[in-house]
Amino acid sequence: MPAKEATEEGISQRARLAQVVNQHIVEIVSDSGEGAQTCGQMFGTISAKMGNGVWTVEIIPAEIEPPFRSRAGASGNRIRVGKGVVTNMGDQADLVVAFNEQVLYSRIDDNAIAKGAHILLESKWKEDRLPEIRAAYAEAMKDFEERGFIVHEVPMEEECLKVVSDPRRGKNMWILGMLSAIYERDVSLIDAELERKFKRKGKDVIQKNVDLVRAGYDWAGENVDLRFRIPVAPSDVPMVVMNGNTAVGLGVMAAGMELCSMYPITPATSASHYLAGSFQKVGGVVHQAEDEIAAIGFALGASYAGKTPVTITSGPGLALKTEFIGLAVMAELPLVIVDVQRGGPSTGLPTRVEQGDLLAALFASPGDAPKIVMAPATIEECFHFMVTARKLAESFRGPVMVLTDANLATGQQNFPRPEVKEEWIAPPVDQSPWDGEVRPYEWDETTGISQRPVPGQRGGNYVLTGLAHDEKSRVAYESAINQRAMEARSRKLAALRKTLKTPEVYGDEEGDLLVVGWGSTLGAIEEAVDRLRDEGQRVSSVHLRFLSPLEPGLREIFSKFKKVMTVEINYSDDPDGLGDARRYAQLAWMLRSETLVDVDCWSRVPGTPLAPGMIVDAVRSRLNAPAEIKRSQSAQ
Amino acid sequence: MDAAGAAAGFCLEDYEGGAPRWCPGCGDLAVLNALQRYVRDEQLPPEKIAVISGIGCSSRLPHYVKAYGFHGLHGRAFPVACGVRSRRPDLHIFVATGDGDCCAIGTAHWIHAIRYNMNMTIMLLDNNIYGLTKMQSSPTTGKGHYSNTHPGGAPLTPINPLMTTLSITNASFVAQTVDWNPPHLYATLAAAHKHRGTSFVRVLQRCPHFMSGYFDEMQKDPMLVRLLTHDKGIAIDDAVKKAFPNRAEHDPSDLAAALSFAGDPEAHPVGLLYSNEQAEHYDDFTAQGLGTDAKAKVAAIEKELDRFTI
Structure with missing residues (x-):
């Protein structure tokens, strides 16, 4: 490693060359399992901590472990860093770090890289022992030049070997160091982040990662002439950074919900993963059901018993849940359903974003099943909408669908830290005696809203049914009663609409x-x-x-x-x-x-x-x- | 006995809901009657009882019990019941299901509800036919028996719900009784309710409308039924003994013997086949953190937010 002073001098010299930009789009792409995603997320977090706006997008291959050096197998992260708030992934990348030349092609195919972009490419393939790899590398280099990219060959593996024996595990941290030098990031923030991230793995692991980051930083200080300065504006209020699925999970807790009943489905599951690790601390539980139908059935059982739950799914799961959603509408059971939309129809594009479930959310149940459907537009809203959704589900006595998507689910953004309020938390289940005069579906003439008794309330017992029923919840086939009941359930939406503001x-x-x-x-x-x-x-x-x-x-x-x-x-x-x-x-x-x-x-x-x-x-x-x-x- | 119930002194009418609308002579009536008498005798407060069902003739049962009821979707009574139980250890949960509801459309949930072993009593009212939709074969319809979907006779040997249930990991209580012996039916429901965990009770139940005479042979020839007796089994009196002269001593902790009785082609077992007090209870997991107050929740959420604060 070069002497400390020399490095600092080198860095300060190059700092003078720094080009000031309002925003930059950085991508890190590797074969699956090489840690590009972790590197990208940390780069985003560090940038947010320094006072830049960030938006990150995961680049995900369809398979868990696609073959190495495959064009379709690119895994990684896009990080858009900006002077102010960043609200989306932007257009084309300005700088790309690639672990091999082939993964870069999947990004070229997606038209994701700008002409004139800087490519920092692992150079070890140039001297690979296999002639076909050497040839592929040479061919790609020529092609990249023709496409107008500015390629910088970087001996990533060679440099990492100076620090660790297995460069496949650690190259990502070395690159994080390199990028920190190029974007003038504060490396001490990375140390703190590594300390937090690898706390459980022990001091040696933390130190090894710190060394790798430092090595990459120093190497870039000596060898890379690129410097970009994105002006920072540190926030005067506390900020958080997270992805939309985590925001949903935190929102579930902040809404005071105590049960998430789910079945694994991409790209929704990570919300439940987050909850599974944290829910216990706030007195809640994740139930992994035997299937999507059981997940919502279990949730509705808890709802009937007085605890409004959440079920989190994606398109195919939503399809399976529709019969129970109809029951929730018919029997007026509060429930929050999150649909993290992916590409459809059928199994479609499991890891990719689409907004294809809107009409299914509104109409997928047979018969007329009016329900509330909302869609957060930002990661911050993913959090706050859960609090609103629980309240609406209870106030309007029925299911509330919250439509997010794979973009919100996996993208990370910084936003002001929510100030959690006690009144957001659902109150304990009411077990006071029920006024026997009040019928279980005493529909208000204009709003259609009624109050519901909960098991345990003496005098409130009723038999909930998915059959047509009257205000006493008695099975009723009379035409006038069916007309009236349909009207009451529909009027609830009209009543809610009256409280909504005209959009700006x-x-x-x-x-x-x-x-x-x-x-x-x-x-x-x-x-x-x-x-x-x-x-x-x-x-x-x-x-x-x-x-x-x-x-x-x-x-x-x-x-x-x-x-x-x-x-x-x-x-x-x-x-x-x-x-x-x-x-x-x-x-x-x-x-x-x-x-x-x-x-x-x-x-x-x-x-x-x-x-x-x-x-x-x-x-x-x-x-x-x-x-x-x-x-x-x-x-x- | 529940203390609150004893003070109130509940009588049979306190548990009587709407007038049953099953066909005259339907075996479901006997189950309803036994259930109502049992909860009266135990003085369970009606507001603490949740009767949960799917869809079918037997699933109409909640409407006829004056308690909290949930008449939900075809095949889906078990997930609903498990959800109710997940955050409400204080309720008494009874599930009414049928052979179509449990053994056909709801089969996945049957397996998993047994494995969860959450505290509830399941009553499988098995009449070997679809009644509400008018006489289609069910998974338990005997091979060769006529139905509207199999006019040439049911093509396959019926599923054996007892063997199926016994084979599920973590099964903790499996019993069989018959609608035409009310004392045994009552005693079986009582033992099922007192067992902590999921008690699975299959009731052989007559459908006079579509399956008239189906159980006649069993009723006429006592050797076709075998009463399982044991100190740890279902309590029986002399009248029950007299009705079932074909008896066998069976230790309900013996799973292999239970499977052998359940699968015996010579005689239908009646009594407690299997009981395991040591089975795991999923409700212990799902009830975690119950009663955490708002202040504690907010404090914990703030700590969570600290993790994401930059």
């Missing part, structure tokens, strides 16, 4: 085009709107959090724009000559029905979050299309 428009309240979005696309849409407005386009956006009931005032808002268009991550036909056969995106479908406005849509199912640049292009193309050919022109 982002940008001017009138213009040429209004983008309407929901869920995780908020950041990308608003960034796209900013860019379009900067170039003089009269574009605004509105983002919905409540999908059922829909937020009020939409027709009014839409009337101020020449064109209204949803942007969604689900499938729709482009307006390319299909005429009336064109199928619309799911929110567009709803809005057209709700508002009778000719709402257009632009949606894609790339299996990745939407980049702001994609939205900018789509809006531009719709705005520029002459009116007469609009209906027959493709979106892109």
Whole structure:
């Protein structure tokens, strides 16, 4: 290792070269199991600690252990670091660290790397003992140059061997050190993070990782001429950084729920993993059921007995739960259902993002089964919506669906630390005697809301049933009673809608085009709107959090724009000559029905979050299309 | 006896819900009657009783008991009952299910509910036929027996619910009784309720409407039924003994013998086949942290948030 002074001198010399940027997108990609994800997450955490905004996206191969050096096997992390708040993954990477040249191709195939991007590439393959590997490396180097990338060959393994005997375990920390030098990160923060992360593994492990980080940092100090400075603005309030699934888990606890009843399904399960490790400390339990149906059945048993639970699933699980969701609506049982959406239909794209479950969330039960459906748009909202969802489930006596997605679930963002309040916590189960005069479904004339007795309350006993029933919960086939009961359950949504605010428009309240979005696309849409407005386009956006009931005032808002268009991550036909056969995106479908406005849509199912640049292009193309050919022109 | 119940002095009417709407002569009536008499004798407060069922003729039972009831989905009584139990150790849980509900559409939950061994009494009202949907074969319908779905006779040998249940890891109480012997039915439910864990009671139950005469042979020829007796078994009086002259002493801790009695083609066992007080209770796991107050919860959540604070 070079002498300390010499290193510091080298670093300070290069610091003068630092290029100031408002934001940078960094990717670290490796074969699966080489630790690129850990490296990326830590780089994100350190950057957030220093006062940068961050948004991280996991790059996940479909298999647990795909073959090495495979184009489809890239595993890693994208970290977008910014001067202010970062709300989405951005467009293309500015700097990529690659453990081999082949994994880089999967990112090139996804169009994820900017022309002119810096590639820091493991150079050991150049001298591999297998001629075909040497040839592949040489060929790729030539190709990268032609593509306009700036490649820096880095002897990662060789340098790591100076510190540890098995470089496959530790290269990621060495790279973290290297990146810290390039982005002027405070390495003492990394030490603290390593201390916390490897506490259980002991001092030797911590020291080894500290040494690796330091070695990478020093090596870059001596050998890499790249320096990027992203201005920091440390927050004056305490901040947290986590992914959306952890935020959901924490929100479940902060809502005072005591039971998460689940069945393993990607990409939802990590929320339950988090809860399984922490729930006990706040007096709760995770029940891993024998299947998705049993998971919600178990939850509804607990709900019936007075404890509003959560069940967390993804699309295929939601499909299996629909009969019980219908029962929850019919029998008016409070329940929070989180659907971490992935690509569909069927098994679809298990690890990838999609917003394809909106209509299933609203309508997947047979018969008319009105229920509350909400969608957090940020990781912070993943936390707070759980508190709201539990309260709504109890106040409106029924299931509340919360739609997140794989983007929110695995992405990390920093946000102000929530101030948890005692009143958020569910009160103990009421066991006081029940007023026998009050019927178990005494539906209010206008709101449809009724109070429910809970087992243990003397005088409140009733037999809950999924059959049509009257206010006393007695099985009833009379037509008037069925009409009345359906009406009461429906009125609850109307009552909730009355309490909702009209959504705020982002940008001017009138213009040429209004983008309407929901869920995780908020950041990308608003960034796209900013860019379009900067170039003089009269574009605004509105983002919905409540999908059922829909937020009020939409027709009014839409009337101020020449064109209204949803942007969604689900499938729709482009307006390319299909005429009336064109199928619309799911929110567009709803809005057209709700508002009778000719709402257009632009949606894609790339299996990745939407980049702001994609939205900018789509809006531009719709705005520029002459009116007469609009209906027959493709979106892109 | 429950102290609160004793003071109140509950009588049979206090447990009588809606008038049963089963067919005249239905075996379900005997089960309802035995259950009501038992909870009356034990003076269980009605508000502390939860009767949970699926869908089918037998699953109408909660409607006829004046207590808290949950008449849910076809095949799904067990997960609901387990969920109720998970955070409510104070309730008395009785589950009514049928041969279609338990042994066909709800089979996955049957296996796992037995393994969970949470404190509840399961009554499998097995009439060997689908009644509510009008005479389709069930998994327990005898081979060759006519039904609307198998007009040429049921094609397969029926499933044996006793052997199935006995074979599930962590099974803790497996008994069989018959609807036409009320004292034995009563005594079996009593032993089941007093056992801590999941008590599985299969009741051979007559369906006079669709399976008229199906159990006649068993009723006429006492040698076709074998009463299992033991100090640790179901309490029996002389009248029960007299009704079942074919008897065998059987230690309910002997699983191998239980399986052999359950599978005996010569005689249907009646009595306690298996009991294991040492089985694990999943409710011990699911009840963790019960009663943690809001202040303690908030303090613990704050500590959790510390882990993510930058």
